[in-house]
Each structure stands twice: as structure tokens, then as C-alpha cells.
Amino acid sequence: MRDFDAAPLDAEARRILQLNDRGGYTVPTAGLYPYQWNWDSAFAALGFASFDISRAWAEIETLLTGQWDNGMVPHILFHRTDPGYFPGPDVWGTETALGRGTCSVPSSGISQPPVLASLAWRIYRADPAAGRGRLVPLYPRLLAYHRWIIAARAETGAVVITHPWEAGRDNAPDWDEAMAGIEPLGVEPYTRRDTSHVDARMRPTKEDYDRFIWLVQFARDRRWDEAAIAAESPFRVADPTLTFTALRSARDLKAMAHELGEDEAEIDGWITHLEAGAETLWNPETGAYDAKNLRTGNFAGSVSNASFLSWWGGLADDRPRATLARILGQSRHALPSYDPEGPKFDSLRYWRGPVWAVMNFMAANGMAEQGLTEEAARIRADTARLIVENGFAEYFDPTDGTPAGGATFTWTAAVWLAWASPSAGTGAGGR
Numbered sequence: 001m002r003d004f005d006a007a008p009l010d011a012e013a014r015r016i017l018q019l020n021d022r023g024g025y026t027v028p029t030a031g032l033y034p035y036q037w038n039w040d041s042a043f044a045a046l047g048f049a050s051f052d053i054s055r056a057w058a059e060i061e062t063l064l065t066g067q068w069d070n071g072m073v074p075h076i077l078f079h080r081t082d083p084g085y086f087p088g089p090d091v092w093g094t095e096t097a098l099g100r101g102t103c104s105v106p107s108s109g110i111s112q113p114p115v116l117a118s119l120a121w122r123i124y125r126a127d128p129a130a131g132r133g134r135l136v137p138l139y140p141r142l143l144a145y146h147r148w149i150i151a152a153r154a155e156t157g158a159v160v161i162t163h164p165w166e167a168g169r170d171n172a173p174d175w176d177e178a179m180a181g182i183e184p185l186g187v188e189p190y191t192r193r194d195t196s197h198v199d200a201r202m203r204p205t206k207e208d209y210d211r212f213i214w215l216v217q218f219a220r221d222r223r224w225d226e227a228a229i230a231a232e233s234p235f236r237v238a239d240p241t242l243t244f245t246a247l248r249s250a251r252d253l254k255a256m257a258h259e260l261g262e263d264e265a266e267i268d269g270w271i272t273h274l275e276a277g278a279e280t281l282w283n284p285e286t287g288a289y290d291a292k293n294l295r296t297g298n299f300a301g302s303v304s305n306a307s308f309l310s311w312w313g314g315l316a317d318d319r320p321r322a323t324l325a326r327i328l329g330q331s332r333h334a335l336p337s338y339d340p341e342g343p344k345f346d347s348l349r350y351w352r353g354p355v356w357a358v359m360n361f362m363a364a365n366g367m368a369e370q371g372l373t374e375e376a377a378r379i380r381a382d383t384a385r386l387i388v389e390n391g392f393a394e395y396f397d398p399t400d401g402t403p404a405g406g407a408t409f410t411w412t413a414a415v416w417l418a419w420a421s422p423s424a425g426t427g428a429g430g431r
């Protein structure tokens with residue numbers, strides 16, 4: 001990549017962000033994902049910050065207009081109804097949700113990996129003078145988001161998901177046991193929309209989809225009451241994605257509190273609690289952090305790209321290094337979302353094999369911070385090469401780089417601008 005002219009791809013990445021800009025918020029890609037998604041938007045903000053810092057803050061501000069009174073930030077905000085996506089607001093039925101309160105933005109009833117505070121902090125540090133006036137009013141909202149995570153989802157210290165979509169890794173093998181425990185009776189008839197936009201081989205199966213919808217109906221029937229869901233749902237899985245992104249965000253919130261002269265004691269308590277929880281996800285059999293089904297106590301036995309977010313979470317833990325070396329050794333294009341030697345590996349099917357640029361960004365940045373310089377450089381070089389050779393796809397086949405899922409994808413463009421491009425390295429992406 002040394003003599004590579006990044007300018008045309010940088011321009012294309014900026015064009016994609018502008019193409020997907022719907023005025024104050026960005027869709028992940030037109031057609032397949034026509035709404036505002038939580039963690040996609042946080043990454044969109046990071047991408048915008050490389051050329052329009054004010055627009056970056058606007059993305060975060062719009063996302064937080066959807067925050068419920070209980071602090072939860074939903075995974076999708078349905079700003080304008082679009083029949084091209086299922087399940088839409090009518091299926092989620094969150095108007096009467098218990099935690100929603102006065103929030104009037106239509107939304108889903110679940111959340112997503114909390115990367116928002118971390119990426120906001122990165123954007124702030126890129127230009128504190130421009131950011132201070134924007135960060136001050138957002139800070140209490142970011143704090144409320146994390147207070148909700150700790151109260152509603154961190155009973156064991158590790159952060160749990162109540163639906164696979166919350167992990168942002170929709171059909172990862174991590175949920176297979178818990179999903180198999182659901183008998184999807186009473187699912188209202190539905191028509192999938194995703195498979196009319198992209199090849200069905202790249203998407204979750206019908207068995208998965210029935211259970212996705214069953215879980216939505218289950219929670220809707222309980223008016224999205226977190227206590228009832230915690231007590232009754234067959235699906236409660238402690239997830240490395242949520243745990244490590246929450247841990248990282250707590251550390252970044254602490255830095256924000258320090259910068260703004262706010263109290264840090266509550267956040268210190270969260271960090272201690274989450275660190276203890278992270279330890280419960282260490283699976284000695286796989287030599288990796290793993291998902292844990294809280295209903296059975298079983299590990300998933302899954303080595304995923306989320307397994308390697310422990311460094312991003314700020315853990316100076318060498319134990320995963322051997323497994324990381326094995327995975328890097330086997331992968332032509334790192335990081336695969338599931339162990340290429342594992343029994344459930346599927347190079348094209350979404351979170352059961354493919355490489356995702358946003359996961360690479362977090363994993364590699366965490367590794368670089370913790371001194372795993374070579375591993376970080378390898379993952380960054382692979383990410384850049386995948387994009388140079390195959391475009392700004394949603395995700396990529398780790399065996400041959402085939403671009404998969406949606407095209408002109410916001411977060412892939414954002415990760416390019418902030419980090420993977422040879423021209424990145426200053427500003428919000430940092431290195």
C-alpha cells in the first residue's frame with residue numbers, strides 16, 4: 001500500500017457517506033437498511049469527522065433523539081417509514097413500551113453494541129474546540145445510556161443480549177444453542193425483505209428468522225418490560241461484543257467526565273463490575289472469550305471476531321494471543337467472524353465467517369494500544385486491501401475477499417476514512 005494513491009478511494013468513501021445521508025442521519029445502505037441504526041450511526045459519525053466535524057456531531061445528536069426515558073438507545077430509529085424493510089415499526093409495537101416515556105421517535109425495542117460514547121470521545125479529541133459545545137449536552141445522555149446497560153443487562157457483570165440483533169452479529173454461531181431452545185410457535189405471517197435485496201446465501205436462514213420475529217413478539221407482548229424479559233425469556237446470552245464495547249465506553253466516559261469536571265465514581269464502579277463480568281466469558285477450552293448462555297450456563301464454544309475485542313475493552317490480557325495467532329495464520333483475509341477451522345464456518349453467511357471492517361477497526365485499534373503492533377498492522381492492511389480490491393461492501397468472504405451483502409456501505413466507507421486508508425492516521429481515526 002506504500003505508493004498507493006488513496007485520493008480516489010477517499011473521495012468515493014466521502015461520496016458514499018453523502019449518498020446515504022438522509023439529513024441529520026445516515027442509513028447503512030439504501031434499500032437493504034433504510035433507517036438509522038445505532039452502531040452504524042456511531043461509525044458514520046467517525047467517518048464524517050474526517051471531513052465535516054459538525055456533521056459528525058449531528059449524526060450522534062439525531063441518534064440520541066431516539067433515546068428512551070429509561071436511557072436505552074434503540075437499535076433502529078424509524079424516522080420515515082419505508083416498506084422495503086421488515087420488521088417495521090408496526091411489528092415492534094413500542095408505542096406503549098414501559099421504558100419509552102416521552103420519546104416520540106418510532107423505534108425498535110432493543111439496543112446494539114454501545115460504541116457511541118467511545119466514538120464520540122474520539123471525535124471530540126480530534127477537535128476539542130469544535131466538540132466541547134456539542135459534547136456537554138450529550139454527556140448526561142451517554143451516561144444514562146450506560147446506566148441503563150448496567151441496570152438492565154449486566155446482572156453477571158458481562159452484558160447480555162435479549163435478541164441476537166442486539167449483538168450486531170445477527171446469526172453468529174454464538175446464539176445457536178439459545179436459538180434452538182425456542183419453538184417459534186405463533187409467529188405472525190411475514191414476508192422477508194432482506195432476501196429481495198441480496199443473495200439468500202449471504203443472509204440468515206428461515207429458521208433463524210422465525211426465531212428473530214418470535215423474540216420480537218415475545219418482548220412486545222410484555223410491553224418491552226426489561227424485568228419481565230429477564231425473568232421469562234428463553235434467550236439471555238452474555239455477549240463479548242456488548243461486554244467489551246461497554247467496557248471500552250465506560251473507560252471513555254470516565255475520560256469525558258474528567259475532561260468536563262464531572263464525577264467519576266459511578267463510572268469507576270461500572271468498570272470494576274464489567275471487568276469482573278468479562279472474566280466470566282473466558283473459555284479455557286477454546287482459549288478465547290466466548291458467549292455464554294445464561295439459561296444453561298454453557299459457553300457457545302465459538303471463536304469469533306468479538307472474542308478479540310478484549311484489547312479494545314482495555315484488558316491487558318495475553319491469554320487470547322495464541323488463539324489470535326492461529327486465526328491469523330489460517331486466514332487469507334483477517335479477521336473472520338468465526339473460526340475458519342470451526343464446524344459452523346460459512347465463508348459467505350453474514351456473521352458465520354465473513355470479515356467486517358468495523359470489527360477489524362475495534363479489534364486492531366485495541367491491539368495497537370496494548371502493544372500487539374504486528375497483529376494490528378496485519379488486520380489494518382487486510383482491511384485496506386479488501387476495500388481496495390473489492391469496494392465498500394457490507395462484509396467480505398475471508399477466503400477470497402468476495403464482496404458480500406449490501407454495496408456502498410456507510411460503515412465500511414467510514415472505517416476506510418478514519419483508519420484503513422493510507423491517508424488516515426490523523427484526526428478522529430487515530431492510530
Ligand code: GLC
Pocket residue numbers: 028033037039040167168169170
Ligand atoms: C445487520 C448487522 C448489524 C447492523 C445492521 C445495519 O443487521 O448484523 O450489525 O447494524 O445490519 O447495518
